[in-house]
Amino acid sequence: MNRVVQHPIQAFAAALAAVGILSIMDAVMKALVLAIGIYAVSLWRAVVTLIMSGALYLPRRLPRPSRSVMKIHVARGVIVTIMAGLFFWGIGRVPLAQAIALTFIAPLIALMLAAAFLHERIGSRSILGSLAAFGGVIVIVLGQARAELGPEVLLGSLAIIGSALCYACNIVMMRHQALAAKPLEITFFQSLTITILWLSLIPFAGMPLWPAGKWWIWIWVAAAMSTTGGLLFAWAYARAEASYLAVTEYSAFLWAAALGWIVFSERVSLYTVAGAVLIVGGCIVAARGKSKQPGEVEVAT
Template sequence: MNRVAQHPVQAFIVALVAVGVLSVMDAVMKALVLALGIYAVSVWRALVGLVMASALYLPRRLPWPSRATLRIHVARGAVVTVMALLFFWGLARVPMAQAIALTFIAPLIALVLAAIVLGEKIGRRSVLGSLAAFAGVVVIVAGQARAELGPGVLLGTAAILASALCYAVNIVMMRHQAQAAKPLEISFFQSLTITVLMLAAIPFLGMPEWPGVQWGWIVVAAAMSFAGVLLFAFAYARAEAGYLSVTEYSAFLWAAALGWLVFDEGVSLYTIAGAALIVGGCLLAARREPGKAPEMEVAA
């Protein structure tokens, strides 16, 4: 296997760009869900995403993955489908800054899942970080209740937290998947699984609404999602995951700005304080004990 030369600063900049691209995609998806509904947007975006992934993967005529690898692809694709549906449904009901802040708890949930599933040890810092992050979630929810934003926002918050749980499961599954397949293969079979699941729902939910004038934005959302995956793959091949992970928190700044500019959403002090607690908890949990070797992880 050829090793990619390490360029940490370049990788950090590319990861920041990836976060920005995906943050703008979130804003586009929020507008689409408000206009068309989560079901229609998910079906059409899945189809467009599959076309894009197929155009890059199929011409290479790579060997078909083994049955065991296919099971991993399908399982993770199913988790990603549920994760996306919950997140974008919740995002349509919750201010963007609050929604993104709540998703930051996912890495800490992944630590707990890794301990249960993979037998990894949870250190004292991880426990303290988890408590701080949980306090951050409580602060954000308390701010929502104080503002009397209505049951829709609280339901949206519950959906986003459930999506964060799915994302944590996704993180654990990525460790196995990345050892068995390359990014383009992962992207293709993820898109294929999501599309099949979306189409399988048609007999029960009916034909999705035709996008009409929104078609262009659906293509933009699918393209930005795909671009974000490729940018992250480029970055994580050139620097350690621990070094790049902090770029994820720049999404809060993007969400606050886009929510204010596009959707006229304010950012409360409760949201800022809660986000600070969650980010601080994640950073505390991510710190390694002195002398402990870093663990490399491949981003899908």
């Protein structure tokens, strides 16, 4: 382990970039779920992501991770599989912006988990930023409450809330994992775990649909975005605390609102705009508060 000094704002920027890339991937995945179904797209994306991450990781012939580190990789892979399955099933039934708004309970839960399990100190600006951003979510939810919700939307919303609870655990695990392994190792073993889990469902669910040619292109695009976002997150979480980086998740709403409107013709209301202002403000408060406090962390090399 080498000690390196990193300005926390760099990690914050990397996490923001990861959120942006993965938000675009969410829109691609929504289109794929609507076209070929959640099971097929999840399995084939997992296989393609494993191929990509393996091509980056295996040629390096690095030592195998220790048993304790492997347990972390597998545990997070299981959490991510459940989280992604619930989320992608949900966004097939819920407008993208509304779905992302529902996930914003995750960073607040992650703040408490980081304090409880990682013994991180929760700064006042991180708390203030999260509360401001969560206030934006409340505004959005109030706006959504004015619309009529069908049973499909309700079930999709419940699935997304379940995914958000998993993601809160995932945020904390990312920090723990990033301090124990390199980004390429994390991405490869997480992809391996996810692929094995989806393949294990074949005896029960049957062989998934083989996508048409045009959908394969988008599956590869989604896999590339997933790999890139994962690498950026691993780099960021090795250099800043989970409680600090968690607030970057709120920026996903801006992407979801724009992509939902452009790609799926999902209307953006004034409630959405007002909530987005609060969300961005919360991110800025958290980033400015931490940027004045560069720190030193241990990073695996």
